Amino acid sequence: AQKVTQAQTEISVVEKEDVTLDCVYETRDTTYYLFWYKQPPSGELVFLIRRNSFDEQNEISGRYSWNFQKSTSSFNFTITASQVVDSAVYFCALSVPNAGNNRKLIWGLGTSLAVNP
């Protein structure tokens, strides 16, 4: 099966707390890509990061960091010192091969993060 699971449906934190959003994936493919997107209340999906299956280096971008672990099939996302503007729904997605040399994205159901002042 090819699947993305975001077990946390909703998370609520107080500003300046650190928060980790979990993403666990299943795939039979050896070459795949993982993504995180942010969907703020305005509705537009914003790309955050793409990681390929051969690169297990963790990544940090400002207050955001991502921990990719193939051993546990996880690609978790941490926001350090959260801010109210981080309030959004966050989606994890998996890109896998599809018919005709194409690829398709398999989406998690999203985690709704509320950062309260």
Place this chain on the structure above:
Amino acid sequence: GAGVSQSPSNKVTEKGKDVELRCDPISGHTALYWYRQSLGQGLEFLIYFQGNSAPDKSGLPSDRFSAERTGGSVSTLTIQRTQQEDSAVYLCASSSRRFSTDTQYFGPGTRLTVL
């Protein structure tokens, strides 16, 4: 540069009417996707265009839904005889490479309400 644009941003229609939703992808992007997102839900894949290849229509929920992409650029999603369950936000995305390994960039969506 310009991102993905969609029009209209909002559409209210009566049950049974046909609607057309438009997507203008990022210039030069060969891949174009349509998704549907119902209130509080994740993304539901509808259809995918890649260059001149036959589109992947595997996600279209019924034969009332169709899409075309003219000249490899602008796409129109048509819903015939709309039903109330069609109410959702319809999102379009584009990406730049043949094998779609590259990132999908999304438009702001069209919010469709069927009364």
